[in-house]
Amino acid sequence: MSIKVRLYGKLKTKAPTTDPTGQVGIAELDGSRVKSIADILEVLDLKPEETSHLFLNNDYSALERRVNDGDIVAIFPRDMALLYRWYFSRRA
Amino acid sequence: MTELKARYEEVPEKWKNLGGRGLTSTIVSEEVPPTCHPLGPNNKVVLAPGIVTGTSAPTSGRISVGGKSPLTGGIKEANAGTNFAQKLAKLGIKALIVQGQSKDKYYLLKITKDKVEFFDAKPWVGKGLYEVYPQLRENFGKDVAICATGIAGELGGAGAGVAFNDIDGLPSRYAGRGGLGAVMATRGLKFIVVDDEGAPGVEIKNRDLFKEGTKKLTAALQKHDITKPGGTLNSYGTDALINVINEAGALPHRNFSAGYDELAPLVSGEKKAEIIKKRGGERPHVCSPGCIIQCSEVWVKEGGKDPVGVLEYESVWALGPNCGIYNLDDVGELNRACNDLGLDTIEMGGTIGVAMEGGIVKFGDGKGALCLLEEVRKKSPLGRIIANGTEFTGKAFGVTRIPTVKGQSIPAYDPRPIKGIGVTYATTPMGADHTAGYAIAPEILGVGGKADPMDTKKADLSRALQQSTAFIDSSGYCLFTAFAIMDIPEGFEGMVESCNGVLGTTWTVDDAVKLGAKILETERKFNKAAGLTRAHDRLPEFMRLEPLPPKNVVYDVPDAELDRVYPD
Structure with missing residues (x-):
C-alpha cells in the first residue's frame, strides 16, 4: 500500500511520472514515511506557499490533516487557486 | 416594434440611480405583466449597461438583458462582458426597452448619437452568427458593436441566448441564460448595432471620488492571487476550475451521474492554455476594453484557424464532461455551434446530456452531439426540441434525471457535495x-x-x-x-x-x-x-x-x- 499524490499545473515536474492523461504528475509515497499532508509536501520538496488547494480523498483539506495508506492526495499550485471560499472550508 | 418607432425618454427620477440588473429587473417588474406569455406581445426585452460601464473603471464592460423568461416562467436577467455595453453607455443610454412585435419580418436596429434607424434584417436571417457578424461590420462600420439573436431565437427556443461581440468581433460573448434570445426574436428584432462615434460619454458627478474608488479597486484586483496579472484567471481562465472541482468530487459527469472522472484533466484550463499557445490562439485576452483581469481567450483549430472565442469553464464542463466528452476539439466545435446558432452553452450541455441519457446519442460521442445541435440549424422537429433546453428535451425522451431548477439547467457544480x-x-x-x-x-x-x-x-x-x-x-x-x-x-x-x-x-x-x-x-x-x-x-x-x-x-x-x- 502507498499514498498516491496527484500534482497539478507547474507542480507536475515534482513527480516522477504522470497519469494516463499526461496532465497530472503522480508520486507514490510509502505510507510509513508520512503522517500528514504537510509531510508529503516536505518529501516532495514543496513549500506550503507554493500550493493553494489541497484535497484528501476528494475532501478540501488543511495542511495538517493526517494521511494513511491507500489515500489519494491532490495538490494545486499557488497560481491555480480558484475555489469560492464561502462554499468551502478546509477539513482539519 | 409593432409600429417600428423608437423614442428617447428622460430617465424617471425613481430609476436614476439604477443600472444593469437593478434597472432591467425594475423595468420588467413594472412594465411586463407577470402572467404574460414570454413569447407573446406583452413581454419586453430590456438592455441596460451597469452604473460605471462606459467609464474608465476597471473590468466594468457589462450589460444586463432582462425580460420574462420562456425557460423559467419567471423574471430573468442575464449579463455579458462586451464593448456593446460600453458604447451604449457612452451614448448616454441607461436602458433600451424593446416592446411590441413586428408583424411580418425581422429588423435590425441601428443606434448612433444622432438617430435610431430600423433596417430590414432579411439578408442575415437564418444564418449562423460567425458568418453574419463580419457582414454587419462591413455594412454598418468596422467599429460598431453588435447584439444578436440567432437561429435558435428564430425558433422561439427557450435555450436561445443573446449574443454580443468580443473585441475581435466574434459572436462569443453571451447573455446566455433563460431564453432571452427567443424573447428578442419574437419582438421581430434580430440585431442591434451600436456606433458610438462622437458619443458624449458617461457623466461622472464626482470625479475625485470616482478616481479614488477605482484606484482602490484596481489595487485590490492587481494584488489578489486569483485576479492579478499572471494569477489564476489570467493564466488559465475560468476553466482552471475543471481539475479543482473534479478533485472536490463535484464536477458533474455524464448527466450528473458522477462527481469525479480521471479523464477530466484532458479538458482542463491548463491543457487548453497549452494548446492555445501551441496553435497560436490568444491567452490571455479581454472580453471588453479596460479589463485588467483578462480571463478570456481565443480558442482556435489546429493551425490557428477558425477562431471560436473563449471556452469558459461552464461551457467546457457542459459540452464536455457532462456529455462524457473529454476532447477539447470536440468541445470547441460544440461551443462554436452554440455561438453560431445563438444557444446558451450551459443549457445545451444539459440538453445534450439528457438526450444522451435518453439514448438519442451515446455519451462521449462528440460528433453525434454536434449533429444534434445542427438539427437546430435545419429547424427540424428534433432541432426544435433541442433548442428548447434541458427540461423540455428530458421530457421528450422520457428521462427522469433532469438537472434543472425552475426549468433552467443546473451549472457545473453538483450541489450534493457542495x-x-x-x-x-x-x-x-x-x-x-x-x-x-x-x-x-x-x-x-x-x-x-x-x-x-x-x-x-x-x-x-x-x-x-x-x-x-x-x-x-x-x-x-x-x-x-x-x-x-x-x-x-x-x-x-x-x-x-x-x-x-x-x-x-x-x-x-x-x-x-x-x-x-x-x-x-x-x-x-x-x-x-x-x-x-x-x-x-x-x-x-x-x-x-x-x-x-x-x-x-x-x-x-x-x-x-x-x-x-x-x-x-
Missing part, C-alpha cells in the same frame, strides 16, 4: 444559476453562515451572497472582481465609491447590499405573481435519491432551510 450552492440554485429568482450567489464573503458582510461544504445550514450564507451579487450585477463590474474584494475590504469600498462618484450618491457598503436585497425583493414579487411558489424553490428529486460518487452523498438540506432564505 450544499451551499444548491441552496442558491434552489432559491434564486433566476432558476439554477451559479452566478446568483457568487459574491462577497460572509465574513465581510458579518453573516454567520458556516462555510463547510457538507454543512446543511446555508440559508443565511446563500441570502447574503445573492444580495451582494445583485448589487455587483447592477454596478457594471464583472462578478470576478468579487474574488479580490472578498479578501481585500478596500476593494469593495472602492467599488461602492466609484458608483457614488458616477451617481453623486453617498452609499456605504451596507447600502450596496441593501440595494441588492431590494432588487431580489422586486424579482421575487414578479415571480410570485407569475405563479412561482416555494414548491419551485427545490432541486430535482433525483438529487435527494441518487448518491453522487465518489463521495456518495445525496442532497440533504431540509426544505425548511431552503425556505428560510426568503421567509416571506
Whole structure:
C-alpha cells in the first residue's frame, strides 16, 4: 500500500511520472514515511506557499490533516487557486 | 416594434440611480405583466449597461438583458462582458426597452448619437452568427458593436441566448441564460448595432471620488492571487476550475451521474492554455476594453484557424464532461455551434446530456452531439426540441434525471457535495444559476453562515451572497472582481465609491447590499405573481435519491432551510 499524490499545473515536474492523461504528475509515497499532508509536501520538496488547494480523498483539506495508506492526495499550485471560499472550508 | 418607432425618454427620477440588473429587473417588474406569455406581445426585452460601464473603471464592460423568461416562467436577467455595453453607455443610454412585435419580418436596429434607424434584417436571417457578424461590420462600420439573436431565437427556443461581440468581433460573448434570445426574436428584432462615434460619454458627478474608488479597486484586483496579472484567471481562465472541482468530487459527469472522472484533466484550463499557445490562439485576452483581469481567450483549430472565442469553464464542463466528452476539439466545435446558432452553452450541455441519457446519442460521442445541435440549424422537429433546453428535451425522451431548477439547467457544480450552492440554485429568482450567489464573503458582510461544504445550514450564507451579487450585477463590474474584494475590504469600498462618484450618491457598503436585497425583493414579487411558489424553490428529486460518487452523498438540506432564505 502507498499514498498516491496527484500534482497539478507547474507542480507536475515534482513527480516522477504522470497519469494516463499526461496532465497530472503522480508520486507514490510509502505510507510509513508520512503522517500528514504537510509531510508529503516536505518529501516532495514543496513549500506550503507554493500550493493553494489541497484535497484528501476528494475532501478540501488543511495542511495538517493526517494521511494513511491507500489515500489519494491532490495538490494545486499557488497560481491555480480558484475555489469560492464561502462554499468551502478546509477539513482539519 | 409593432409600429417600428423608437423614442428617447428622460430617465424617471425613481430609476436614476439604477443600472444593469437593478434597472432591467425594475423595468420588467413594472412594465411586463407577470402572467404574460414570454413569447407573446406583452413581454419586453430590456438592455441596460451597469452604473460605471462606459467609464474608465476597471473590468466594468457589462450589460444586463432582462425580460420574462420562456425557460423559467419567471423574471430573468442575464449579463455579458462586451464593448456593446460600453458604447451604449457612452451614448448616454441607461436602458433600451424593446416592446411590441413586428408583424411580418425581422429588423435590425441601428443606434448612433444622432438617430435610431430600423433596417430590414432579411439578408442575415437564418444564418449562423460567425458568418453574419463580419457582414454587419462591413455594412454598418468596422467599429460598431453588435447584439444578436440567432437561429435558435428564430425558433422561439427557450435555450436561445443573446449574443454580443468580443473585441475581435466574434459572436462569443453571451447573455446566455433563460431564453432571452427567443424573447428578442419574437419582438421581430434580430440585431442591434451600436456606433458610438462622437458619443458624449458617461457623466461622472464626482470625479475625485470616482478616481479614488477605482484606484482602490484596481489595487485590490492587481494584488489578489486569483485576479492579478499572471494569477489564476489570467493564466488559465475560468476553466482552471475543471481539475479543482473534479478533485472536490463535484464536477458533474455524464448527466450528473458522477462527481469525479480521471479523464477530466484532458479538458482542463491548463491543457487548453497549452494548446492555445501551441496553435497560436490568444491567452490571455479581454472580453471588453479596460479589463485588467483578462480571463478570456481565443480558442482556435489546429493551425490557428477558425477562431471560436473563449471556452469558459461552464461551457467546457457542459459540452464536455457532462456529455462524457473529454476532447477539447470536440468541445470547441460544440461551443462554436452554440455561438453560431445563438444557444446558451450551459443549457445545451444539459440538453445534450439528457438526450444522451435518453439514448438519442451515446455519451462521449462528440460528433453525434454536434449533429444534434445542427438539427437546430435545419429547424427540424428534433432541432426544435433541442433548442428548447434541458427540461423540455428530458421530457421528450422520457428521462427522469433532469438537472434543472425552475426549468433552467443546473451549472457545473453538483450541489450534493457542495450544499451551499444548491441552496442558491434552489432559491434564486433566476432558476439554477451559479452566478446568483457568487459574491462577497460572509465574513465581510458579518453573516454567520458556516462555510463547510457538507454543512446543511446555508440559508443565511446563500441570502447574503445573492444580495451582494445583485448589487455587483447592477454596478457594471464583472462578478470576478468579487474574488479580490472578498479578501481585500478596500476593494469593495472602492467599488461602492466609484458608483457614488458616477451617481453623486453617498452609499456605504451596507447600502450596496441593501440595494441588492431590494432588487431580489422586486424579482421575487414578479415571480410570485407569475405563479412561482416555494414548491419551485427545490432541486430535482433525483438529487435527494441518487448518491453522487465518489463521495456518495445525496442532497440533504431540509426544505425548511431552503425556505428560510426568503421567509416571506
